Amino acid sequence: MRLRALLASAGLLTGALAALSPSAAHAAPARYEAETSPAVCTGTIDSDRAGYSGSGFCNGGNAVGAYAQFTVNASAAGTATLGIRFANGTTTARPAGVIVNGSTVQTPSFGGTGAWTTWSTTTLTVSLNAGGNTVRLSPTTANGLPNVDYIEVETGSQPPAAALYVATGGDDANPGTLAAPLRTIQRAVDLAQPGTTILIRGGTYAPSTNIQLLKSGTASQPITMRNHDGERVIIDGENMPYTPGAVGSSIPRAERGAVHIEGEYWRLAGLEIIHGPYGIFGLDTSGNVFDRLTTRDNYESGLHLQGASGNNQIINLDSYGNRDPRKNGESADGVAIKEGSGSGNVIRGTRLWKNSDDGLDFWLFLTPVTVESSVAWGNGYNRWNLPGYTGDGNGFKLGGGDPDPAADHVVRNSIAFDNSAHGFTDNGNPGRLLTDRSTAWRNGRTGFEYADSVSVLTRNLAVENQAQASLGSSSSSGNSWDLGGTWTLASTDASTITGPRAADGSIPSSAFLRPASGADVGARF
Template sequence: MDLAQPGDVIAVRGGTYALTDNITITTSGTSARPITLGAYQGERVVVDGERLPASHTPVGGSIARAERGAIHMEASYWRILGLELVNDPYGVYCDSCDHNVFSGLSTHDNYESGFQLQGSSSGNQILNLDSYGNRDLRKNGESADGLAIKEGSGTGNVVRGARLWNNVDDGFDAWKFTSPILIENTVAYGNGHNRWNFPDFAGDGNGFKMGGGSPAPAVGHTLHNSIAFRNAAHGVTDNGNPGALALTRNSTWANAGTGFDADVTAGTAILTANLSVADARAAAIGSGTVADENSWNPCGTWDASSVLSTDPGAITGPRSADGALPPAPNFLVPRSGAAVGARF
């Protein structure tokens, strides 16, 4: 990547590439001439980091910053498309990155988060990401998320069309990110279960963790038309974020904790037209939170009989040819026709 210049296109032929050093990107493109890295004509390109020393960091160890990520980026105006990243110390690790497009990536079975964006990073688009089975042996599951945008700042970051599942910690994590993020048309499920038999398991297990920190910064992240189900903890949680979260037309189902956890006493979240089905608890609402036209307003019990289908097979199936999520016109759609919850 050292030779790449603005406007270049790097097309990688199909195959499995076993890394002995990570791919470090520090040269930026420009707004008019971004640099493109992607699979050649849709061929399957697998980047395998099993041989990277940082993939096998022991319990209690730390990963040096420069070794984080099969793709380690500190650059802007790139388009990274259609790659599969496995067995890496993070799949993609992007620190201080602006105006990049990441589309159609699959980041799975990595030894830290599948995708992490942090630092001063603005205007990035993460589109149609599948991130699953990521785990961190060194922290007994405390850290590896499907997608983490955390410990940083920067406006205009967008997540759209992602599926984040069976990760050891959370599906999506916005811990200590101090600027608003937009997440929409995204699904998070099965996170936080100890599938690896860690002896001192520390995974959190939220579908969408919408902030956090000590103290948590007040940030108005937006979650729209998204679904969280069968997570080990909450479907959606403010995680202590007292900011003006906007949670609109989302659905939660069969989460072991609360469907919508927005219980910061001084929080200013707004929850509108959301649906909770058969969660351990539908919602926890703080005194400063506004919640209108949701399935639990003013009261009500929603179970499997209340919706057309609780079969996730459609939404978890193969993506469309253009990379979009597969249609799931009945999944968690109210039988009554009530205008609550997500639609796919």
């Protein structure tokens, strides 16, 4: 019996190693620099913005059709992953058609990256012919292209190197291949090594204990966990403990989160996480990317990072309907980065709505966090009839504590509307916050409440809040309250902001809450 068990275990190990074999890899990505012939740049090749690859980048002309073009090669016809590295130092998207062999296949928005020295990558799936192909980026507005550094093309129809598959009909005794997938996400996590990609097939996964990401990838070989081929994957934590916890109870730290992460260098993408004791809870975790996730209807915050946590990117997250019955609604936020420190955290393209406490909360986080192109609305209302309700209801809560620590958070191009309390608030943070080109509309209290800080507010718009701005010792220039007059909005139809995202995951462009006069104040999407 023991020999048979050992042989079975050996077979399982062999299968697992086979699933991790590099033979399942795509072809390595091929990089095509914008400054290297035969690439064409309708503009200039510049090198005055740090962070680019190679010897320069394409600074296209500010005109419709002022394109950048690349010639790329594929060994065989089929689909390919196209990564476009760009920088857009404005707050206005610069959409462009991606034209492959003469046909427009997608039109990504190329939204603002925060600075011309901040580079980002938009990833698309395209079809290529065998041999040479032309890929042209053709701007659709007079603003032209963003600066374009390079494109990378990864061809082949095989799954990524070191792939493990999970499916609701799988078996944890399987090797984790597409044909013989694993059954549980945790089993795939346990088998994963740096560089592994865990591909989860569509369906609902409802484990009775949380998924624990305790191991780490590396900066060059992160561990990726994502949905397979655009399929809808739901991780439902309703069967876990503390869903909800009793009023006044405390959730043991290890049981916080339907997905609990203490490892580093993870990439989570395309997952929907619901009904958990927190959606995602991260402790002392750094170097992670949370991309195109939905965290909704959890029994605490949707995505919560705590402790020594830095260099995390939260990109294109939707987090809504989160509440905490055990605390009468006072701590369930859309995103919470709290009670810790760590540089380099960035939140971009998030939508945070109808959470019991705040949209965003930086309570007792000691290090600056950057927030860009994000929207918070409808937070702080008791939609669940919780007794003794104590939810705060701020759109963006940028500090707080006892005593209040100083942290110089940055907010750019963001919107807060219809929250029960303030749109944007320092919440007692005495630091030097920077808030630029953001909009507060129809919030229950003050649009921009910065009375306790020495912040800098520029080009912001406040309309129809109970009070527009309370600044204390903060400085103010070019804002709607500085300019005076009556402010009429081009559109108050939120459907474009709150509806489906664009194909690249960004928030769609619209005239929502822009000044009808065209004045250069407030957020632009």
